[in-house]
Amino acid sequence: MITKKYQTSLLQKVVMISIFLVITLFFVPYSFELILSINFLFILFTGVSRVLLFPKKKKVVRVKEKTEKPFVSIHIPICSEPPAVVASAVRAAFNQNYDNFEIIIISNNTKDESLWKPIEFLAGSLGDKVTFINVKRLSGYKAGALNLARKLTSKQATYIFTLDADYILHQNALSDAVATITSRKLAVLQYPQSYSNTSLSTTGISDNYELYFDCFSEGANYEDVALPTGTLTLIHIKVLDAIKGWSASSITEDAMLGLSVLEKGYKTGFKNKVIGQGLIPGTFEDFRKQRARWIFGNLQVLLTLLQNRTITLKKKWFLSLQLTAWINFLGIPLLCVVYSTLLKLANPEINIYSILGLAGFSVFTHLVLYMGIALQKVSNHPLRALSMLCAHLSTIEYGAFYWWNIFFQKEKPFNRTNKFYKNGTFTIQDFITPLILLLTGLLLFISYPVAWYGAIVAVFGTLIFLAKLVTIYELGETRKAVKTSTSI
Known part of the structure; x- marks a missing residue:
């Protein structure tokens, strides 16, 4: 409430x-x-x-797909989402050209059974690779759901891949992400948020979204301090455990996670390659609410950053630019x-x-x-x-x-x-x-x-x-x- x-x-x-x-x-x-x-x-x-x-674009060496396939746990938190949208995201995640993975779907705070029951049925039909859990009441917003998913993660897992309920992954998404994060020796790897419901008549909106990644995330690669943005994010599981999971102290839990990782001395990175596409908000009300959440949540993270004494001033500059974008x-x-x-x-x-x-x-x-x-x-x-x-x-x-x-x-x-x-x-x-x-x-x-x-x-x-x-x-x-x- x-x-x-x-x-x-x-x-x-x-x-x-x-x-x-x-x-x-x-x-x-x-x-x-x-x-x-x-x-x-x-x-x-x-x-x-x-x-x-x-x-300031950091040159990234082309990465070759490695023969090793570390186990990846894909986490999809959902809350009162359209079943058809979620089903498309789950199927795309399931159809990766990467064999060593699992999918954990956490439905939370959704009263209407018609929204989560179809996803439960779909998960059951896809076999042991997919786990579905419905929690009537769960605190901590999205961070709470992701922390629950972590508890259910297979002990084999080396990485966690977070995915929003509306994102359709390309088939080579996991292969590319694992190869990149290992070759660059990163703790967290972020990909750009791209959108499928765009056209020539929506270039202003789509370019406005892309600007964050083309400017702020790409620029932050210069110091290995690109902040995660909540979806299409690959995280080393040992690093996530080292920072004690997702923090609910900010409504942009993704940015707070990135800061916590950097405070521990790890590196974060960004790769400007589209590996999945989601949906742009369909109404102005949802558009401005999303923007307001990003502004307030990032300021919460910025206040934490300003109190930090271990991150260098140069890195703080790159981080501050992302948080005030x-x-x-x-x-x-x-x-x-x-x-x-x-x-x-x-x-x-x-x-x-x-x-x-x-x-x-x-x-x-x-x-x-x-x-x-x-x-x-x-x-x-x-x-x-x-x-x-x-x-x-x-x-x-x-x-x-x-x-x-x-x-x-x-x-x-x-x-x-x-x-x-x-x-x-x-x-x-x-x-x-x-x-x-x-x-x-x-x-x-x-x-x-x-x-x-x-x-x-x-x-x-x-x-x-x-x-x-x-x-x-x-x-x-x-x-x-x-x-x-x-x-x-």
């Missing part, structure tokens, strides 16, 4: 910080300018670091624009143009740096880079404000990504940010038409509004591209 401490609204926290900023403006001269200047340094540092990170630091500039405008309307004598200038320059700098990374990602194809920017802008308020939650509460519930592809849903809440910016810009422009600030704010609000519409359309196209059979 979700307790009341999880029920607090992000809007309430934004209002609290906004009141603090307004009070500060009255009592501390040039306080907004000082806060904006410090915030700008964060935007500049993270943005430039991301641009510099992109070319979905953060944009635009919360303060956006708030400053809105509240300085309101203050100007209330008291025309207040000079807010330096505040608006710094805030606007901060936003502009972030967008330019993001486009720099996007153009590298798509090989200087401007239209694809703009599509990526739309996907980025569609959840801009989450990258701007959601990480603030970490200062108010240390825990949040694990919001599972819905795999039931029904009609898309979105609410007026999804458009609050662009509407506020649009209204702020219009008020400023109408009151002071000579100044061009209002027009720029209104245009930016309009761009975010349109970006959300484009993303909602693309997510609708991902629903159309789902070709999973409805039969088990």
Whole structure:
């Protein structure tokens, strides 16, 4: 059950910080300018670091498949998933061209028997290689399910391979993963998350997802500190036991596992080769919830990283870039624009143009740096880079404000990504940010038409509004591209 401490609204926290900023403006001269200047340094540092990170690709020697076939235990945690989706994932995992493996499926916290009973039957029909367990109540979210799977793992196992319920493995996935992790002498090996429900009309969304792996994971290979991302992950079982399993202290248990492994002095790696494909969320609601979970969970891990004294500063830099990949630091500039405008309307004598200038320059700098990374990602194809920017802008308020939650509460519930592809849903809440910016810009422009600030704010609000519409359309196209059979 979700307790009341999880029920607090992000809007309430934004209002609290906004009141603090307004009070500060009255009592501390040039306080907004000082806060904006410090915030700008964060935007500049993270943005430039991301641009510099992109070319840092570690040369990986081609690996030859070895004759040795160490035992691999494939762990598939499921919770209220569509049976047809899970069945496809299980069959693909079962049909590997690698003989020495087992599959453990942990169904947890699923009240509806019609969702897990078909998978139990399927597992039974596939023989002794597949184990299915249903647990009515299991704590620890996904980490809890994976820890239970570890207890059921065969004593023969050398590696554990984690797989999300919607991922269809290529037949050579295990062969490639085992050969790579042994040749590179890694404790953890991560592959990129790729998606099957994409098309030419969803390039913005798919490129936005791929950017994390092409930039952050690939760049982290330079120091052997690529963090796992929860699926398509191969882990040495002795290393998992050395860190005492999966930690439920973060809702991104994968990133926390990677940090725990690195703290023990082991190496982690990434191989940019598609060995399996999953499903992109089909609605904007699920898309933003997924992004919010990544932001908050990774900040939980970042706080743990900052307290670490054994990992070098250089490695911390690479790790921090991965953990802040979905953060944009635009919360303060956006708030400053809105509240300085309101203050100007209330008291025309207040000079807010330096505040608006710094805030606007901060936003502009972030967008330019993001486009720099996007153009590298798509090989200087401007239209694809703009599509990526739309996907980025569609959840801009989450990258701007959601990480603030970490200062108010240390825990949040694990919001599972819905795999039931029904009609898309979105609410007026999804458009609050662009509407506020649009209204702020219009008020400023109408009151002071000579100044061009209002027009720029209104245009930016309009761009975010349109970006959300484009993303909602693309997510609708991902629903159309789902070709999973409805039969088990």
